[in-house]
Amino acid sequence: xxxxxxxxLLSIALLTATPVLLAMLGETLTERAGVVxxxxxxxxxxxxxAGFAATHITGSPWAGLAxxxxAGxxxxxxxxxxxxxxxxxxIASGLAILFLGNGLSxxxxxxxxxxxxxxxxxxRHGWLADLPVVGGFLSQLTPTVYLGLALxxxxxxxxxxxxxxxxxxxxxESADALRMLGKHPMRxxxxxxxxxGAFTGLAGAAxxxxxxxxxxxxxxxxxxxLAVGLVIVARWNPWLALPVALIYGLSEALSxxxxxxxxxLSPYLLGTLxxxxxxxxxxxxxxxxxxxxxxxxxxxxxxxxxx
Amino acid sequence: xxxxxxxxTLADRLTVPAGGIGVFLLLxxxxxxxxxxxxxxxxxxxxxxxxxxxxxxNTTLTKTIPILFCALATALPARxxxxxxxxxxxxxxxxxxxxxxxxxxxxxxIWQLLPAAVLLTLLGGGLWGAIPGLLRAVLGVxxxxxxxxxxxxxxxxxxxxxxxxxxxxxxxGWPATIAFPEAAKFPSINLGGLSTDWALPLAVLLAVALxxxxxxxxxxxxxxxxxxxxxxxxxxxxxxxxxxLLVMALAGGLAGLAGYVQTxxxxxxxxxDISSGYGYVGFLVAWLAGxxxxxxxxxxxxxxxxxxxxxALQLFAQLPFANTVVMQALLFMSVLGVxxxxxxxxxxx
Numbered sequence: 134x135x136x137x138x139x140x141x142l143l144s145i146a147l148l149t150a151t152p153v154l155l156a157m158l159g160e161t162l163t164e165r166a167g168v169v170x171x172x173x174x175x176x177x178x179x180x181x182x183a184g185f186a187a188t189h190i191t192g193s194p195w196a197g198l199a200x201x202x203x204a205g206x207x208x209x210x211x212x213x214x215x216x217x218x219x220x221x222x223x224i225a226s227g228l229a230i231l232f233l234g235n236g237l238s239x240x241x242x243x244x245x246x247x248x249x250x251x252x253x254x255x256x257r258h259g260w261l262a263d264l265p266v267v268g269g270f271l272s273q274l275t276p277t278v279y280l281g282l283a284l285x286x287x288x289x290x291x292x293x294x295x296x297x298x299x300x301x302x303x304x305x306e307s308a309d310a311l312r313m314l315g316k317h318p319m320r321x322x323x324x325x326x327x328x329x330g331a332f333t334g335l336a337g338a339a340x341x342x343x344x345x346x347x348x349x350x351x352x353x354x355x356x357x358x359l360a361v362g363l364v365i366v367a368r369w370n371p372w373l374a375l376p377v378a379l380i381y382g383l384s385e386a387l388s389x390x391x392x393x394x395x396x397x398l399s400p401y402l403l404g405t406l407x408x409x410x411x412x413x414x415x416x417x418x419x420x421x422x423x424x425x426x427x428x429x430x431x432x433x434x435x436x437x438x439x440x
Numbered sequence: 441x442x443x444x445x446x447x448x449t450l451a452d453r454l455t456v457p458a459g460g461i462g463v464f465l466l467l468x469x470x471x472x473x474x475x476x477x478x479x480x481x482x483x484x485x486x487x488x489x490x491x492x493x494x495x496x497x498n499t500t501l502t503k504t505i506p507i508l509f510c511a512l513a514t515a516l517p518a519r520x521x522x523x524x525x526x527x528x529x530x531x532x533x534x535x536x537x538x539x540x541x542x543x544x545x546x547x548x549x550i551w552q553l554l555p556a557a558v559l560l561t562l563l564g565g566g567l568w569g570a571i572p573g574l575l576r577a578v579l580g581v582x583x584x585x586x587x588x589x590x591x592x593x594x595x596x597x598x599x600x601x602x603x604x605x606x607x608x609x610x611x612x613g614w615p616a617t618i619a620f621p622e623a624a625k626f627p628s629i630n631l632g633g634l635s636t637d638w639a640l641p642l643a644v645l646l647a648v649a650l651x652x653x654x655x656x657x658x659x660x661x662x663x664x665x666x667x668x669x670x671x672x673x674x675x676x677x678x679x680x681x682x683x684x685l686l687v688m689a690l691a692g693g694l695a696g697l698a699g700y701v702q703t704x705x706x707x708x709x710x711x712x713d714i715s716s717g718y719g720y721v722g723f724l725v726a727w728l729a730g731x732x733x734x735x736x737x738x739x740x741x742x743x744x745x746x747x748x749x750x751x752a753l754q755l756f757a758q759l760p761f762a763n764t765v766v767m768q769a770l771l772f773m774s775v776l777g778v779x780x781x782x783x784x785x786x787x788x789x
Binding site: 411 | 525579581582584585586588591593596597600603604723724727762763764766767769770772773777780781
């Protein structure tokens with residue numbers, strides 16, 4: 134494989150991975166504070182629908198991303214109310230959010246099907262494209278890819294290099310320890326769920342406003358749930374979220390590339406790759422992620438059983 | 441127990457369902473009101489669409505069958521603390537396996553074909569459930585995540601089959617297998633204007649049998665012990681690995697039956713969209729029932745009615761079908777929320 138082809142595959146992988154990466158970052162932040170949210174899929178869907186609608190109305194993709202994030206916050210607040218406020222089991226509450234997001238986005242999204250939007254202006258004619266060697270590659274990426282990469286850095290620095298990040302992580306390790314520091318675990322967890330909601334809403338908007346530029350019912354196709362699984366593979370670490378999301382992006386890009394190259398394999402068999410590859414990576418990395426101290430202690434109860 | 445305490449226990453038991461349904465009705469009314477529909481008219485249409493006449497009751501019963509099987513498939517693993525969200529995929533893979541035998545024995549008589557197809561369905565669904573069970577028991581991998589990922593794989597595999605090797609050329613491009621022979625279908629039951637398949641009494645019977653097994657048998661106590669106190673369970677000689685595999689495989693088989701009935705009796709072909717989310721609806725029903733097999737039966741009927749009413753509303757009120765998904769979510773949130781709130785209040789007293 135020559136370098137150009139490799140870079141081409143990498144750029145497709147980055148484009149494909151970005152919505153999943155954003156959702157992973159959001160879920161990482163939420164889980165680091167000790168809460169699991171399976172509603173990510175629903176939050177992505179309302180983010181995608183609201184973001185697409187906003188872009189369609191205002192003509193600005195940036196407004197679409199902002200509205201998508203806001204929609205994600207709104208839906209995640211229901212999860213916060215149910216599992217933190219009322220004490221509903223987190224897995225069940227998350228699935229309720231998934232259903233609600235799925236239903237609401239389909240209900241209000243019917244009129245969006247088939248609508249056209251502008252999307253982001255191509256970077257292909259900017260200064261980026263004039264750079265030697267990497268110019269062609271860099272200019273293929275869209276603003277949301279750069280946003281995703283920047284947020285990896287922001288989340289990584291926040292969690293590991295700031296005082297707030299330390300407090301945030303200790304909410305996931307031990308609520309009691311946090312209370313002794315004079316902080317409120319509940320308040321912090323609500324913040325974490327809402328922040329996760331913003332990221333996942335943004336992830337959905339990135340999908341509809343930038344990646345596909347269309348709105349179709351249930352267009353996330355499991356990416357949100359996949360992101361929850363991939364957070365385990367990435368060991369709740371924002372820095373690792375990038376390579377792990379890229380594994381998903383590469384398997385998706387590969388399945389698309391093989392199809393366009395006229396592979397004899399059925400596109401539906403190839404379509405299992407984006408789910409099978411992360412599943413296999415999950416198995417291979419599970420022992421390691423359990424042995425380490427990476428899983429937030431407060432999550433152990435949620436992941437271990439129903440209590 | 442004196443009469444007054446009996447009344448108090450009854451009132452106590454009714455608080456959560458009644459409160460949950462009350463909150464649900466308020467939320468649903470608000471949803472319809474803000475979208476410009478008269479809530480009472482819509483509620484009336486929902487009840488009519490679900491149970492109003494023989495035709496709507498038949499539709500409701502048809503939709504109840506897969507929900508019931510999938511709810512059992514969620515509740516059984518939950519008895520030992522496993523959270524499986526895999527009924528959807530097990531449904532697809534079970535239907536795929538059952539279809540394989542139907543395509544190979546098309547002209548066999550019913551006493552051969554139906555049992556063979558059901559057996560293959562159980563094996564297929566069972567395999568799809570056993571894999572996450574094995575990974576959980578041996579490697580400790582979270583079963584919730586694995587079952588979710590495997591759902592998508594199973595759906596893709598069904599698509600592969602019906603767009604590829606099993607596609608019937610006679611369908612003029614429509615991706616589906618040949619029509620199933622009568623001998624592959626569950627026979628129908630007709631009572632007056634009502635009709636359904638034998639799969640419905642089978643599902644109810646299985647629910648009752650599971651209830652008895654789980655509540656009264658040594659095995660059921662073992663599952664409870666494995667959930668609440670794995671260490672003691674192990675000392676009592678119970679194998680976590682074996683029970684996890686068994687429970688997950690049984691659950692997979694049950695969900696597979698949902699897929700087979702849907703394929704053979706309702707759609708009469710294997711086609712890409714078998715389920716319209718019955719696996720997930722079954723999950724909601726199992727949780728609403730508090731993983732109690734008997735309570736699952738009426739709740740599955742209610743959810744079946746809601747889905748059937750969704751079709752009618754689409755037709756008469758021009759409401760997008762998605763409103764039923766919204767209502768399912770609202771019902772689920774209301775009952776869970778009231779239940780959890782009640783549990784907290786009780787714990788605080």
